Amino acid sequence: xxxxGCSHGIHLAANVxxxxxxPYSELKVNKFPDGELYIRFIKDVKNQVxxxxxxxxxxxxxxxxxVLFAANTAKDLGAKKxxxxxxxxxxxxxxxxxxxxxxxxxxxxxxxxDRIFDRVYIIDPHLHRQRALSNLFKTKAVNLTSNSCIASxxxxxxxxxxVIGPDWESYKWAGKAADIIGxxxxxxxxxxxSGRKVKVTVNKKIDLKGKNVVLVDDIIxxxxxxxxxxxxxxxxxxxxxxxxxxxxxxxxNALEKLRKMNAKVITTNTTPNKAAKIDLSGLIAENLKNx
Ligand code: R5P
Numbered sequence: 001x002x003x004x005g006c007s008h009g010i011h012l013a014a015n016v017x018x019x020x021x022x023p024y025s026e027l028k029v030n031k032f033p034d035g036e037l038y039i040r041f042i043k044d045v046k047n048q049v050x051x052x053x054x055x056x057x058x059x060x061x062x063x064x065x066x067v068l069f070a071a072n073t074a075k076d077l078g079a080k081k082x083x084x085x086x087x088x089x090x091x092x093x094x095x096x097x098x099x100x101x102x103x104x105x106x107x108x109x110x111x112x113x114d115r116i117f118d119r120v121y122i123i124d125p126h127l128h129r130q131r132a133l134s135n136l137f138k139t140k141a142v143n144l145t146s147n148s149c150i151a152s153x154x155x156x157x158x159x160x161x162x163v164i165g166p167d168w169e170s171y172k173w174a175g176k177a178a179d180i181i182g183x184x185x186x187x188x189x190x191x192x193x194s195g196r197k198v199k200v201t202v203n204k205k206i207d208l209k210g211k212n213v214v215l216v217d218d219i220i221x222x223x224x225x226x227x228x229x230x231x232x233x234x235x236x237x238x239x240x241x242x243x244x245x246x247x248x249x250x251x252x253n254a255l256e257k258l259r260k261m262n263a264k265v266i267t268t269n270t271t272p273n274k275a276a277k278i279d280l281s282g283l284i285a286e287n288l289k290n291x
Contacts (some may be wrong), residue, residue, distance in 0.1 A: 001291055002048040004041070008063050009053030011272040012281055013135070016053065019285035025034060026069055038070055039069045046078035047136035049291050056090040057249055057271045061117075064090070064109065067257060071116040081118040083291065084232060085284055087270035088247050092126040095136070107135055114138040123270050123280060124218050124246045128169055144287055146246050146268050147173060149278050151180035153266065154214055158242055166200055166229035173246065174216035184211075188229055200228030206236055214242045220267065223254030225282060230261050242266070248273040 001022045005013030007029045017024035025043040032038060043072045056063045066180035071082045094105035113120060116240050125133060133141035154161055154177060159204055165174030178185030189203045213233055215226055220243070228239055241263040248255070248267030255275060258265050269276040 001051060001288070002043060002045060003051045004070070006052055006054035006063070006066055006189065007241075008057060008271075009085070009087070011269060012055070013053035014240045015279070015281035015283045016288065020288060021282055027066070029066055031062075035085075037069060038071065039066060041070075041073065041077065044077075045074045047080050049081045050074045050079040051083045051085055051291075053085045053087075055087040055271050057088055060090045062279050063287075064112075068089070068112055068116065075116065081291070082116065083122045083288075084113065085118045085288070086120065087123045087247075087268075087284070089122040089125055092136075094126065095130050100244065110136045110138075119291075121284070122189060122265065123268075123283070126169075126218055127162060142287065143175075144166055144283060144289065146270075146278065146280055146283060147176045148180060149268065149283060150216065150244050150246070150278060151177040153278050154216075154242075154244060155181050158212050158214055160211050161242075162186070162208060163187065163214050163215045163216050164206075164229065164233065166215060166217055166225045170217045173218050177216050187231065190228070196222050196224060198224050198228055200232055201227065202236070206233075208233070208236055208238055212242065213238045213240075214244060214269045215263075216243075217245050219247045219249060220245045220254055220258070220265070221249045221251055223250070223258050226258060226263070227261060230258075230263065240264075244278075246261060246270060248277075 003017035003024045005026045028040040030038040038096050054067045073083045091105040091109045161186040163174050163178040165187040171187050189201045191199045202249045243263050243265045245267045265275045266277050267275045268278040268280050
């Protein structure tokens with residue numbers, strides 16, 4: 001097996017290779033002046049099980065083209081199998097035609113991935129209307145969850161936690177983490193009006209007395225979901241918050257905005273960011289062991 005760190009996977013790939021005691025190499029990626037991508041393998045991939053590690057944040061579309069170029073090239077050069085490990089996989093939220101004429105983006109992306117990858121691992125994919133990765137990919141796609149790592153972090157660092165999920169989908173993280181910890185959890189309600197505008201409401205009686213509030217969600221993008229949740233919880237008496245999330249995407253100063261509301265923010269390291277304190281290299285290595 002050869003572990004390859006693609007441009008947005010380097011922060012995890014070297015550690016995964018080390019844990020697996022497998023060779024590691026970085027993919028050489030350059031951009032031509034007109035924006036075209038250039039990629040090159042430095043190590044020989046012939047007869048290897050090639051694992052491409054890429055997290056799709058920032059220039060998401062470049063990240064996508066990069067792995068498609070890399071996977072096709074690896075096969076071209078005689079790789080035995082090509083596997084994609086995506087700590088953060090994009091376009092999963094556009095899984096439906098919300099308005100007439102819209103592209104169901106994940107369907108198109110899925111087709112490209114199916115064509116060339118023998119297997120795909122995705123950490124905590126945002127599965128919403130589609131319940132399983134097998135509905136989105138024809139190739140073998142494996143859903144890895146960071147719930148036990150998130151629960152261990154909370155257990156170790158936060159006394160008397162009460163876990164709150166900001167919207168019903170978050171039960172998959174908030175509810176599950178609370179179950180592992182053995183503490184109480186509540187799920188709030190959210191209505192989304194646009195990419196930036198959401199309204200979060202409390203739809204049940206919530207008892208925060210003597211508890212430390214821990215908000216748990218999968219993705220922090222603009223931070224508006226969690227800001228909405230904190231505003232509600234402040235009205236119920238909460239003064240400070242811990243936020244633990246899987247994917248810290250943090251667009252438009254989201255991290256600073258959350259911290260201003262007296263929140264300590266921690267994420268996993270699916271994407272590199274200032275709050276990424278929960279390391280998932282062990283989770284990935286464990287799952288790649290038997291390729
Ligand atoms: C969507 O429902 C996800 O679970 C997150 O709640 C959402 O992506 C967060 O986005 P934002 O931080 O922009 O509110």
